[in-house]
Amino acid sequence: MANSAQARKRARQNNDQRFLNAGHRSAFRTHVKKVLKAVQSGDKTQAQQAFKIAESSMDRVADKGIIHKNKAARLKSRLSARIKALSASA
Known part of the structure; x- marks a missing residue:
């Protein structure tokens, strides 16, 4: 347990x-x-x-440092590729 006041606050x-x-x-x-x-x-x-909503959510979370920026970029790329594949198969 924190012993000092500043450690308790932290x-x-x-x-x-x-x-x-x-x-x-x-x-x-x-x-x-x-x-x-x-x-x-x-x-x-x-x-x-x-995807538009998810993209802004990913950027916001990455900017806050909750997930790494590269992870956000990787996920956006993969999701975008899946959406593009929809039009190719349709």
Whole structure:
């Protein structure tokens, strides 16, 4: 347990930030899943709309340092490729 006042405050702040980060991470994952679900159903317009939301969510989470910027770029690239593949197969 933290012994000094500043260590107790830091522990409190870390805990608060951990809850905020968990919320952002959860929302980001939900947005990605919505894109994947739209791609699975074959609805390109819905997938594009969901991707637009997911893309901004990924950028926001990456800017906050919750996920690495390269991970966000990799996920955006992979999701975009799946959406493009929809039009090629249709």
